[in-house]
Amino acid sequence: MIKSIIRNLPKWINNYGIVSDVIISSRIRIARNIDNIKFPTSASIDEKKLIIDKILDAFKKSNLISEFNLTGYNLLDLNDLERNALVELHMLSPLFIKDPYYKYFFIDDDGEISIMINEEDHLRIQCLKEGFSIKDVITFIYKIVDKLEDYLDFSYRNDFGYITTCPTNLGTGLRISILCHLPFLNYSGKIRDIISDSSKFSISFKGSFGEGSNPVSSLYQISNSTTLGKSEEDILNTILRFGNEIIRIEREERKNIMDKNRSEILDKIGRSVGVIKYSNKIDLDEANEILSWLRVGAIEKLLNVPVNLINQLIFKIRPNLMKIEFNTTIDEEIDKLRSDYLKTTLGGLI
Amino acid sequence: MLCDICKKREATIYVTEVINSEKKNLYICNICISKLGIKGILKELNIPYDENILKKFLEMMPGMVEEEKKEKSCPVCNLKFVDFEKSGYLGCPNCYETFKDELKPILLNLQGNFKHIGKKKGEKFTLDTSLESEIKRLKRELEYAIEEERYEDAAKIRDKINKLIKDDKINN
Ligand SMILES: [Zn+2]
Ligand SMILES: [Zn+2]
Numbered sequence: 195m196i197k198s199i200i201r202n203l204p205k206w207i208n209n210y211g212i213v214s215d216v217i218i219s220s221r222i223r224i225a226r227n228i229d230n231i232k233f234p235t236s237a238s239i240d241e242k243k244l245i246i247d248k249i250l251d252a253f254k255k256s257n258l259i260s261e262f263n264l265t266g267y268n269l270l271d272l273n274d275l276e277r278n279a280l281v282e283l284h285m286l287s288p289l290f291i292k293d294p295y296y297k298y299f300f301i302d303d304d305g306e307i308s309i310m311i312n313e314e315d316h317l318r319i320q321c322l323k324e325g326f327s328i329k330d331v332i333t334f335i336y337k338i339v340d341k342l343e344d345y346l347d348f349s350y351r352n353d354f355g356y357i358t359t360c361p362t363n364l365g366t367g368l369r370i371s372i373l374c375h376l377p378f379l380n381y382s383g384k385i386r387d388i389i390s391d392s393s394k395f396s397i398s399f400k401g402s403f404g405e406g407s408n409p410v411s412s413l414y415q416i417s418n419s420t421t422l423g424k425s426e427e428d429i430l431n432t433i434l435r436f437g438n439e440i441i442r443i444e445r446e447e448r449k450n451i452m453d454k455n456r457s458e459i460l461d462k463i464g465r466s467v468g469v470i471k472y473s474n475k476i477d478l479d480e481a482n483e484i485l486s487w488l489r490v491g492a493i494e495k496l497l498n499v500p501v502n503l504i505n506q507l508i509f510k511i512r513p514n515l516m517k518i519e520f521n522t523t524i525d526e527e528i529d530k531l532r533s534d535y536l537k538t539t540l541g542g543l544i
Numbered sequence: 545m546l547c548d549i550c551k552k553r554e555a556t557i558y559v560t561e562v563i564n565s566e567k568k569n570l571y572i573c574n575i576c577i578s579k580l581g582i583k584g585i586l587k588e589l590n591i592p593y594d595e596n597i598l599k600k601f602l603e604m605m606p607g608m609v610e611e612e613k614k615e616k617s618c619p620v621c622n623l624k625f626v627d628f629e630k631s632g633y634l635g636c637p638n639c640y641e642t643f644k645d646e647l648k649p650i651l652l653n654l655q656g657n658f659k660h661i662g663k664k665k666g667e668k669f670t671l672d673t674s675l676e677s678e679i680k681r682l683k684r685e686l687e688y689a690i691e692e693e694r695y696e697d698a699a700k701i702r703d704k705i706n707k708l709i710k711d712d713k714i715n716n
Contacts, residue, residue, distance in 0.1 A: 229637055232621050236635040314633070329671065336669035348665060349637035353644070354651075355660025357637045361647060362654055366662040396656070423657025426669060431681060435688065 204305025211325015216441045218373045220328045223320040225367035229349040233359040234312040242296035252345035269297035278514035365422030370433045377412040378447040396420045411482035463491040475529040481511045547573035554656040557604045604649045618642040
């Protein structure tokens with residue numbers, strides 16, 4: 195199951211969602227801990243085993259496994275490539291795979307749900323869906339979390355709410371995030387003002403690959419920066435409001451720039467097509483930039499490429515997924531294979 | 545919670561003081577503290593200065609936790625407060641009881657708040673989609689729009705609210 199999700203990608207990448215021209219996907223993550231047991235960051239081996247036992251027991255009793263088509267894995271059962279590929283697919287966290295011992299996780303058949311045991315908290319439950327669908331996702335994810343609460347004694351205090359290892363997740367334990375493609379706000383530089391403004395709405399903005407202000411891919415992860423002192427619904431509304439605003443201004447900027455600077459954009463798209471057709475090696479940064487412009491071309495119908503296919507490629511070209519696709523472990527081969535892969539996949543379409 | 549002095553920035557320091565036998569919560573941001581100093585803050589708020597309140601302020605300032613407090617440890621997991629300051633991780637659920645006073649200013653800084661108002665343990669999460677709550681939600685959006693001087697959005701939201709109310713009357 196896990197191998198086929200890695201090869202064929204999870205549903206939320208393959209499907210094109212509502213307003214996916216701007217918001218590619220929605221993710222919600224909830225942190226919970228069992229009362230009276232040390233957090234995974236300071237637990238002993240026996241305590242970590244106990245945490246896994248208690249949670250697996252709750253899953254069995256609650257019927258969640260069959261209800262949500264979950265499959266459980268010991269992280270040690272996966273090889274290093276597979277672990278890293280799941281991080282590239284946002285299904286596991288980098289922290290979770292850093293030390294693979296006494297880690298357990300569940301994934302559903304569609305690759306939308308992932309539940310990590312012994313990450314930073316005892317339990318991290320997350321759900322991903324395509325498009326701007328956080329209202330659906332939040333209702334969906336609480337079905338799992340609230341059901342688990344019937345079988346596990348979650349640590350909770352009246353003053354601080356749900357207890358978490360790090361105080362940044364305290365209270366609701368709820369993190370809602372949306373993955374946005376903002377090529378025009380990135381191109382005009384207006385994104386900088388939006389990012390510097392966002393903190394006053396308790397919003398955090400991250401270049402999707404974590405390397406600062408102008409990611410070459412124009413992909414940004416937007417999420418709530420606070421979890422305490424607000425209700426779950428307030429947090430949802432904050433992201434709903436901000437998401438809608440982002441959609442509006444990115445589309446407005448797209449229209450403006452396509453009216454005024456059309457030839458500049460056509461040039462960017464044309465050059466990207468050229469690199470795919472005639473280059474022999476493409477590194478990850480270059481591929482990200484190229485795919486970002488091809489996505490613009492696809493959305494503006496300047497290219498006869500489905501936007502979906504570009505979404506898939508944005509993930510497929512990541513190093514570990516490439517290695518799995520081509521059954522290699524040699525780093526030096528990846529840039530060449532990536533170039534070949536883009537040529538074959540997009541050949542005939544561009 | 546906004547700072548009592550500038551009323552603009554989120555407070556990072558929280559002090560409880562009894563003034564004229566009345567309990568009063570003071571919320572101050574670190575910019576006002578560094579501008580006015582503790583004496584200046586107290587003067588601004590008409591609070592008499594004494595050693596006791598000065599001590600309370602110092603206890604609340606992040607990074608100014610006294611040495612003996614840093615060595616304080618959780619009886620359940622043995623984590624010292626200084627370990628938390630280094631890693632950002634607490635050791636066990638009981639740490640929140642052990643360090644609750646030390647954590648409050650930190651929470652205020654990180655979260656702008658230290659009181660949970662979300663779903664309680666045992667409650668099921670429901671997204672209220674009733675008309676009443678939809679209107680409540682829109683009214684809150686309207687407030688935000690006006691606060692942020694987005695008057696065009698505000699007008700649209702107001703129209704939406706009026707339409708919902710009108711439709712409801714027709715349906716009933
Ligand atoms: Zn202030
Ligand atoms: Zn402890």
